[in-house]
Amino acid sequence: MTAWEPPDSRRRSLHGYHCQAKMAEEREPPPLGDVGQADFVEVEDGEDLFVSTVTTIEQLSPTTPEPSCLPAEDISTNSNGPKQEILLDDDQEDLFAEATEEVSLDSPEREPILSDGPSPAITPVTPTVIITPRAEASMFDRSLDEDEDTEENGDTFDMQITVSDPEKVGDGMNAYMAYKVTTKTSLNLFSRNEFSVKRRFSDFLGLHSKLASKYMHIGYIVPPAPEKSIVGMTKVKVGKEDLSSAEFVEKRRSALQRYLTRTVTHPALLKDPDVIQFLENTELPRAVSTQALSGAGILRMVNKAAEAVNKMTIKMNESDAWFEEKQQQFENLDIQLRKLHASVESLVCHRKELSVNTASFAKSAAMLGNSEDHTALSRALSQLAEVEEKIDQLHQEQAYADFYLFSELLGDYVRLIAAVKGVFDQRMKTWSKWQDAQLLLQRKREAETKLQYANKPDKLQQAKDEIKEWETKVQQGERDFEQISKNIRQEVGRFEKQRVKDFKVVIIKYLESLVHTQQQLIKYWEAFLPEAKAIA
């Protein structure tokens, strides 16, 4: 592979754009957005989001071999035509080619090509601006890109998505919550640096559904959308203005934000026109197919059932130990994470209970203090009551932290692992398809042999044609299988890195919240101590 040198003209006025050798393994070529200005900053965790794509697109001629029939088959009826998909695959190919290059850290070569001028291979799609997820201001919104050690300096990914201001729209059973999705970015994938749109929950589900159908079968791990909740939503619709429905809305808002942030962190998904459209367009066609009881919904359920049955019947000859090992690993991790999630949920529950009990004890102690006739003791008891009240607040805050930091993260990862397992299943399906094609080819060949002795020239010709057709199919099947295997390896690598990082960040935050609680406790009790000593 020749080292790629970006033409100088392409160099952008962007912060140093770094590339790491190791990124090569985990890079995913994002589908090319428009050649807008590519003012993007690097992904913090070392992922080279756009560089490679850009560069590869640059190099690519539209005539690259394998225009994949892969995506063509399963493309959802989407605004972006198949051409987008083709580019994607091309990118993949070249990306891997790129992977063998050694790039120095501060190499200025990796400038986002997208930025400058029309690139020959790029299909103009909707003008997009690249979004930079930034660390969430609020302590409890998990930040996916917090990177304190920039010595690793991957590409810093300058994009921040916030989901905020939930607003109830409409009345009665047709009411829904509209969330404001704000994007702040300096990347050039998008037309503006800061913009926001209103979206409702089904829009998010629609986005996920499109992405899943586009990318899962080629082995990308598409982040799962937050779960539906009939109970929660009904409460909101009915207009119950109480604590639990406020909590529900907050939980959902936070989950939606994490979902979007995860989605755009994925290099391929960020460039997906659907994603870009989701973030930018004021009006979005209503995603009715996400409703559970719609025709599409029922179809989905049927498909899921069928797939489950199929999965059981496919017996794959695993030639690659890596896959077997990884699958086993994910199975174990799944079980453990679920268990951990359950324990943490129990922790949250007990802490809430503790908070309630502390509050009621505080009241009781206050009453006791009132009724106490020894003045100093009475004062001390009242102080005790106050301290306990403050501690109750602390417990509540801690429970909040337990939940939003810890429990929700675990829940997200349980669902993510399900997506990972899904991707492994896709690989099995691909393999199975390939095997089926081989089988069919075999039969066609046998049929042809038979026909050769039967002396029927037209049928023979037809048979020969069919054999040709199926030979191509077999080749394609094999290629698809290898492709998806490659992709999965990459994705899994990226996923693992992300997982470790996520957990580390969150756990540090969680520990800090515990530290904060302890500090407050010390403060309160130290204030109380002299009161207790003053009892004479």
Added chain:
Amino acid sequence: MTSISQDGDRDKLRSVSVDLNNDTPLLIDIPDALCERDKVKFTIHTKTTLNSFQKPDFSVSRQHEDFIWLHDTLVETEDYAGLIIPPVPPKPDFESPREKMHKLGEGEATMTKEEYTKMKQELEAEYLAVFKKTVQVHEIFLQRLSSHPAFSKDRNFQIFLEYDQDLSVRRKNAKEMFGGFFKNMVKSADEVLISGVKEVDEFFEQEKTFLLDYFGKIKDATAKAEKMTRSHKNLADDYIHISATLTTIAADDNEAFKSKACISNVCVCVQKLEARVASDQELKLTELFRYYMRDIQAAKDLLYRRARALADYENSNKALDKARLKSKDVGQAEEHQQQCLQKFDKLSESGKKELTSFKARRVVAFRKNLIEMAELEIKHAKSNMSLLHACIEQLQSN
């Protein structure tokens, strides 16, 4: 005199302690106890310089029922009507840890071996704590008796301490049970009586109002404190499970091993600390409230007895007037009236003393426990914090 120093140390651990100075002629402690199924056998050890005892140093074995017998006889003794009789220690209750142990056994299959061991250890610690508490409570009961000028001379008390055979206390047979039940009913009637009786003495009027009100409040506070402690313990247990699962994940996962193992350790330590906070809180706060709730009940009983005596005195006055009117049995009525008056005065006098010293005792105990509880909380929070800091540093450096 090693027993004293032991007592001194133990006093620190207790929520309620009795002031034992070196000159006490009668020193009692419970150096150990045996737990057989439901029965607890206490070893009562006495050291005395009094001549009324046969030996200067001796031990006997007693059960909870023997304590109840002793308490009841004291209550029934007329002479002590004007004194606050120390509340009977509650029955040893191992129900809670036993139930938990049972549940743990049932859920064994769902836990890892480590988790199970840790939970079991926690439960055993709880069991031990209950055991220690019941020993203390029984000990305090005896010590209050021994340090009281009147009770320490009580004959039944002496028998209790000295009689080296099994007391084979007549368990209350049916008649006595019924009698006891009847007495309780009478007592409740007495409560109504007290509220009705016109109190002349302001001191007692105040005390009555105060104690009645305070009793209700402290009972409520005890219950709430108990609930709080229990939630705290549940919280601590959760950390055991979390720690165990994290350890398992860390074992499977080489990459994040160090950080996960570190977290798991943190969870273990946090759990220990939370559990300790919970038990300290229970000891200092809940036990304190519980004890004084019972003590206040004993004080209330004193008030009832006095009110009863007052009622008797008033009745005897009426009887005397009637007798004078009828000019019949006047002498007898006069004598009866004098007796009632004397009894009432005696009760009032000793009652006043007792109630005043009770208040002082209570304030001192509250002060001590509140201070100790605050200090312990600070200590735990500080060590928790340093532990967490260490872990955060370790994680960040990884």
